[in-house]
Amino acid sequence: xxxxxxxxxxxVLAVVSFxxxxxxxVNWNLGLDIERDMVQEFMKLYPDIEVKIVTAEGNYxxxxxxxxxxxxLPDVIMIPNIPMALTNDWALDLTKMALADPEWKNIPAPxxxxxxxxxKIYGVPAGLYxxxxxxxxxxxxxxxxxxxKFAPSWAEFLxxxxxxxxxxxxxxxxAEEVQIPEWYPAMKNLRLGWYTWDGKQYNxxxxxxxxxxxIAKQLWQGKYVYDALPEEQKKQxxxxxxxxxWNQGKIAIRWSGTWDTTxxxxxxxxxxxxxxxxxxxxxxxxFFVISKTTKNPKEAFLFAKFVTFGRDGILKRLEIDKxxxxxxxxxxxxxxxxxxYFAVKKLFPGLDEAYAKIGTGIIEGVKIVPGYIQSRxxxxxxxxxxxxxxxxxxxxxWNAMRGSVNIADYVKQLNKxxxxxxxxxxxxxxxxxx
Numbered sequence: 492x493x494x495x496x497x498x499x500x501x502x503v504l505a506v507v508s509f510x511x512x513x514x515x516x517v518n519w520n521l522g523l524d525i526e527r528d529m530v531q532e533f534m535k536l537y538p539d540i541e542v543k544i545v546t547a548e549g550n551y552x553x554x555x556x557x558x559x560x561x562x563x564l565p566d567v568i569m570i571p572n573i574p575m576a577l578t579n580d581w582a583l584d585l586t587k588m589a590l591a592d593p594e595w596k597n598i599p600a601p602x603x604x605x606x607x608x609x610x611k612i613y614g615v616p617a618g619l620y621x622x623x624x625x626x627x628x629x630x631x632x633x634x635x636x637x638x639x640k641f642a643p644s645w646a647e648f649l650x651x652x653x654x655x656x657x658x659x660x661x662x663x664x665x666a667e668e669v670q671i672p673e674w675y676p677a678m679k680n681l682r683l684g685w686y687t688w689d690g691k692q693y694n695x696x697x698x699x700x701x702x703x704x705x706i707a708k709q710l711w712q713g714k715y716v717y718d719a720l721p722e723e724q725k726k727q728x729x730x731x732x733x734x735x736x737w738n739q740g741k742i743a744i745r746w747s748g749t750w751d752t753t754x755x756x757x758x759x760x761x762x763x764x765x766x767x768x769x770x771x772x773x774x775x776x777x778f779f780v781i782s783k784t785t786k787n788p789k790e791a792f793l794f795a796k797f798v799t800f801g802r803d804g805i806l807k808r809l810e811i812d813k814x815x816x817x818x819x820x821x822x823x824x825x826x827x828x829x830x831x832y833f834a835v836k837k838l839f840p841g842l843d844e845a846y847a848k849i850g851t852g853i854i855e856g857v858k859i860v861p862g863y864i865q866s867r868x869x870x871x872x873x874x875x876x877x878x879x880x881x882x883x884x885x886x887x888x889w890n891a892m893r894g895s896v897n898i899a900d901y902v903k904q905l906n907k908x909x910x911x912x913x914x915x916x917x918x919x920x921x922x923x924x925x
Contacts, residue, residue: 511538512790515565517545517555525808525816526798532807533797540790555581566785567795572858573606573614573778577920582613582780584924588792589615597823598800599849602776605859609924615795618777618819621749621845622855623674623766624648630655630662630743630760639744641844642770645678648744655743656715658724664715666733666745668707669892675703677853678769684853685773686867688860693913695906701899707892717742748775750818752839764841772845774852776859777819802828809835820846862916866909874901884908 520526521544530542545565547554552571558564559581568576576582589595589612595603598616606614631638636654639647656664676683679699687694694700711719717733728736737745740760747755755762766772779799781791797804800822808817809832820842821832833843845852856863868885876882876890884905891898 511541512787513541513543514567514785514787514791514794515543515545516567516794517547517565518569519547519551520569521546523816524814525812528811529798529804529808532811533794533804536797536803537790537793540794542794562784564782564784566782566787566791568780568782569617570614570778570780570858572863573608573780574859574861574863574916574920576780577608577613577861577923578916580923581782583783583785583788584611584613585615585781585792586612588789592796594796594801594823594825597802597825599774599822599824601774601849601852601854602822605776605854606778608920611924613924614778614780615792615799616776616822617779617795617799618775619822620775620777620819621764621766621842621852622670622773622775623746623764623845624744625747625755625762625764626651626744627737627740627742628761628763629740634662636743639765641764641841642766642772642848643768645768648768652710652715652744653713656713658714661727661741663717663720663733663736663742664744665710666717666737666742668710668716669889670746671707671710672700672703672888672892673855674767674771674773674853675706676700677771678767679703681771685856688856693866693906693909695909696902701902704888704891704898708894711892712894749820749839749842749845752842753815753818756839762840764839764845766841766845766848770848770851772848772852773855774849775855778858806831860913861920862912862914865912865916870908870912872901872905872908874904 516530518526530544534540534542555568559579564581570576599619602616602619606612606616626639628638634655634657636651639651652664655662673686676687676697676699677685679702680697683689683694683697683699687697687700710716714720717736728739728741730736733742733745736742738758749764779795781788781795785791802823802825805821805823805828821828823829866884868883870884871881872884872887874882874887876886876896879886887896887901887905890896
């Protein structure tokens with residue numbers, strides 16, 4: 492007992508003598524009790540480190556830019572996308588600290604690898620989610636349609652969409668079709684990932700992308716999706732968007748992310764996550780960066796580890812999450828930790844199967860691929876669509892899915908533009924990561 496008291500006294504004296512190290516932290520999810528509680532738990536474990544939560548005001552990205560301009564970037568930042576931090580020269584090189592940490596290798600490979608640019612580590616995975624399709628099992632049962640298993644075949648999926656489009660009962664087979672060109676090519680061509688990305692370039696001229704856009708068009712024209720319905724038909728739902736119709740139990744299959752599972756569990760019907768046909772489930776990460784301007788990089792990394800991938804932090808989060816606010820899956824492959832997690836956590840149906848097959852997943856590009864927003868949505872194309880003489884790439888693809896543009900006429904041009912945008916972004920990052 493005396494030894495314990497003496498050790499505690501020495502710790503207090505050390506803190507008093509040398510003072511606390513203070514690090515600052517900003518995140519967009521700090522309205523959740525679990526996230527603030529984790530900050531407190533870290534400070535209990537490390538009483539010589541104080542974590543000050545910084546509140547972002549207004550638009551998160553604009554706020555970060557303003558803070559950087561004022562020289563006030565927080566030490567630990569939940570970043571909208573890693574390339575943004577690199578282009579603006581905000582992110583500290585974490586390579587030495589990460590590789591020296593024995594738990595770093597336990598982070599699921601798709602997310603761990605996503606933090607590497609120019610052979611250096613610049614981010615810390617901070618969240619793990621899946622995107623894909625959710626099914627309303629009660630509609631399958633009511634209309635005697637064979638339930639879709641996790642990662643069904645495309646034929647099984649399409650058959651279910653068609654059989655469960657029942658206008659006389661107000662039942663819609665599929666919520667929307669617009670995600671198909673993003674995940675479908677990876678099902679058809681194992682060399683490709685999200686939006687035809689192969690790790691080095693886009694492949695929008697691959698036959699699988701053309702096929703995906705045309706399938707989306709067929710689903711739209713066949714009125715298998717909510718937005719394709721005439722306004723008169725939509726009135727029966729009194730809905731602002733397809734999400735409201737799903738909540739009413741009138742949509743058989745919808746696209747979403749697993750961050751919605753807490754809400755879906757409260758709906759008055761049984762639903763389940765099935766990923767995507769073919770099983771290459773899209774993986775979505777959240778990421779921290781540590782600011783280049785931090786005066787305490789080791790302490791900042793220690794904190795980032797605790798609230799994300801660290802064994803102690805994961806187990807503590809599992810222990811204190813009494814309100815079931817932790818929507819991310821655990822950022823570790825360590826069996827002992829996963830066994831504890833799956834024993835304690837009541838998972839939404841289908842998530843265990845998705846996690847077991849994470850190695851075959853594809854990473855969504857928004858937060859990790861340089862220039863993705865331009866390559867996918869905003870880059871001008873010089874293509875005339877309707878009254879617009881210079882439609883952006885997103886509008887061209889959108890209108891092709893609606894049938895007003897023949898995508899086959901433009902895929903080579905779109906592919907060239909998408910890759911030019913990527914290369915432009917890579918060049919900017921290369922300057923900052925030498």
